[in-house]
Amino acid sequence: DIVMTQSPATLSVSPGERATLSCRAARSATTNLAWYHQKPGQAPRLLIYGASTRAPGIPARFSGSGSRTEFTLTIDSLQSEDFAVYYCQQYNNWPFTFGGGTKVEIK
């Protein structure tokens, strides 16, 4: 299995500020990397796939970058609805493993 490690575990950010989340793969995932967020009581929602392609309907303040083993999700000008848990997932090799998550909370 490819182990996915996210950091930090918790990120405290003020509304309007930028958040930068990291995801590291234990071995190369090429660019087969997705980001999701999950709000309490809801199913996850796809934000980014292919490491940098926004899913339909996702605002431009969300951007993804990286390849192989190092990936970043950047959220510009955080809105109230962005406070949630964020997960990365590699889909380069079965099983398609998730990271442990980063909780973005209001500072």
Place this chain on the structure above:
Amino acid sequence: EVQLVQSGAEIKKPGESLKISCKGSGYRFPGYWIGWVRQMPGKGLEWMGIIYPADSDTRYSPSFQGQVTISADKSISTAYLQWSSLKASDTAIYYCARHGLTHDAFDVWGQGTMVTVSS
């Protein structure tokens, strides 16, 4: 509208069997991989396995191989996750989700099924 609708919450006893469902609509169900994801209480997401309904090709995570069975009936656009003998540690929310057509990220998710196993 593309959607996945899962069956309702279940309360079972250890040792009992269970089969939960995930019905797709608004798209060509056989042509998209459907996966299952576990979320234990207060924890993160775990990829369990995936099935291609057109031919029932199935892949399991080693962590779940032998513990659950994934199946699908393309004639009624429904995927299933089943257990033959539940344990208390199976208590979790189970999500089904669909791969994209051009990528293998999960682009559509079901609402989740809460399974509680308790004596």
